[in-house]
Amino acid sequence: MTGVRLVVVGAGVVGLSTAVCIAESLPLCSVTLLAQQFSPDTTSDGAAGIAFAAPFPDIPLERQRRWFKDSFDHLLAIAQSQHSPDAGVILSSGCQIFKEVPATKEPYWSDLVIGFRAMTDHELKRFPDHKFGQAFTTVKCECSSYLPWLEERFRKAGGQVEQRRLSSLQELGNSFDLIVNCSGLGSKALVGDAGVYPVRGQVLKVEAPWLTHFIRDGDGKTYIYPGVHSVTIGGTRQEEDWRLHVDRGDTASILERCGRLEPSLKKAKVLAEWVGLRPSRRNPRVERERVLLQGRGVPVVHNYGHGGWGVTIAWGTALDALGLVRQCLKEMPQAKL
Numbered sequence: 001m002t003g004v005r006l007v008v009v010g011a012g013v014v015g016l017s018t019a020v021c022i023a024e025s026l027p028l029c030s031v032t033l034l035a036q037q038f039s040p041d042t043t044s045d046g047a048a049g050i051a052f053a054a055p056f057p058d059i060p061l062e063r064q065r066r067w068f069k070d071s072f073d074h075l076l077a078i079a080q081s082q083h084s085p086d087a088g089v090i091l092s093s094g095c096q097i098f099k100e101v102p103a104t105k106e107p108y109w110s111d112l113v114i115g116f117r118a119m120t121d122h123e124l125k126r127f128p129d130h131k132f133g134q135a136f137t138t139v140k141c142e143c144s145s146y147l148p149w150l151e152e153r154f155r156k157a158g159g160q161v162e163q164r165r166l167s168s169l170q171e172l173g174n175s176f177d178l179i180v181n182c183s184g185l186g187s188k189a190l191v192g193d194a195g196v197y198p199v200r201g202q203v204l205k206v207e208a209p210w211l212t213h214f215i216r217d218g219d220g221k222t223y224i225y226p227g228v229h230s231v232t233i234g235g236t237r238q239e240e241d242w243r244l245h246v247d248r249g250d251t252a253s254i255l256e257r258c259g260r261l262e263p264s265l266k267k268a269k270v271l272a273e274w275v276g277l278r279p280s281r282r283n284p285r286v287e288r289e290r291v292l293l294q295g296r297g298v299p300v301v302h303n304y305g306h307g308g309w310g311v312t313i314a315w316g317t318a319l320d321a322l323g324l325v326r327q328c329l330k331e332m333p334q335a336k337l
């Protein structure tokens with residue numbers, strides 16, 4: 001065998017990041033990216049794409065910091081390069097505000113973003129319902145540009161692309177030596193993971209070019225994120241809600257809540273409405289196992305379950321997945337790397 005046949009399942013931000021990391025680092029492997037949906041039809045495409053995260057309960061904070069830092073540094077380098085317009089990655093400054101002072105005033109990533117500080121009383125006067133705030137500069141990664149940009153990078157590294165829905169990993173057993181599963185919410189059925197569940201999110205894209213700074217309520221339900229072509233305003237966090245259609249009640253509630261934070265939004269034209277299902281899990285699953293496929297033990301590296309923070313940590317978890325792929329390859333005596 002001249003090279004290992006590797007397949008990455010899933011072409012959202014997690015799958016594409018993982019596929020690029022593997023194809024660029026392991027040029028002697030043949031890498032196929034297989035997915036039912038590609039950009040612009042993935043969950044990742046509609047995400048606001050702000051680099052921001054809440055901690056997962058059972059993953060050591062050092063590992064989460066590494067995921068955040070590797071991703072942030074990767075995105076920051078793009079935002080500060082000539083690739084920024086094509087890749088849709090920009091710097092974004094703004095604030096997160098809280099109605100009650102939070103127990104943790106500094107999130108674990110406060111020293112990884114730029115210029116993190118507590119807001120002054122003077123700055124908070126703009127938000128009379130809020131008592132505490134954090135100001136910082138982060139990156140905003142717009143996946144409707146970023147995913148096609150990554151896909152081109154993947155193809156340039158020799159990767160191949162196939163559009164197909166899998167009912168079971170068994171369908172891959174004969175064609176591939178190593179499977180990387182980045183199927184997000186699809187993992188619930190594809191690998192029978194009962195711990196995966198949807199958290200429905202609805203957002204609006206509005207025209208308000210005068211807004212340049214983001215505002216996020218610490219409750220995670222109301223946010224205003226100015227972007228390259230429009231402002232994303234949201235949102236909802238509805239657990240176990242599989243509805244993919246726009247809910248009129250949610251639209252009215254988003255406009256009302258965001259208009260209270262930023263009254264000028266009442267003058268903004270609504271350009272689009274969008275619903276996505278966050279691929280949620282108590283903790284993301286970034287680990288390997290061996291699965292019996294058509295009588296053959298095939299290594300599977302999992303990388304899914306990023307919930308509301310997939311754009312933020314995709315590159316970091318992709319590097320971890322690459323490390324797991326390398327471990328699997330070391331155990332294949334015939335593999336040439």
Ligand SMILES: Cc1cc2nc3c(=O)[nH]c(=O)nc-3n(C[C@H](O)[C@H](O)[C@H](O)COP(=O)(O)OP(=O)(O)OC[C@H]3O[C@@H](n4cnc5c(N)ncnc54)[C@H](O)[C@@H]3O)c2cc1C
Nearest residue numbers: 011012014036037044049050166184186201276310311312
């Ligand atoms: C409203 C909203 C706003 C958000 N804002 C942010 C934000 O500001 N910052 C942030 O970091 N995150 C945000 N997120 C979260 C982010 O969108 C997700 O964490 C991220 O998109 C997950 O990426 P993924 O690649 O795992 O999944 P997806 O993008 O859903 O991709 C899954 C891929 O797997 C494929 N697949 C699944 N099952 C199968 C199968 N059986 N056969 C073949 N292919 C299959 C799909 O077709 C698709 O290609 C937001 C989410 C929502 C809903």
Ligand SMILES: O=C([O-])CC(=O)C(=O)O
Nearest residue numbers: 048201216220223235308
């Ligand atoms: O929470 C946010 O600020 C944006 C986000 O990640 C989401 O809606 O999932």
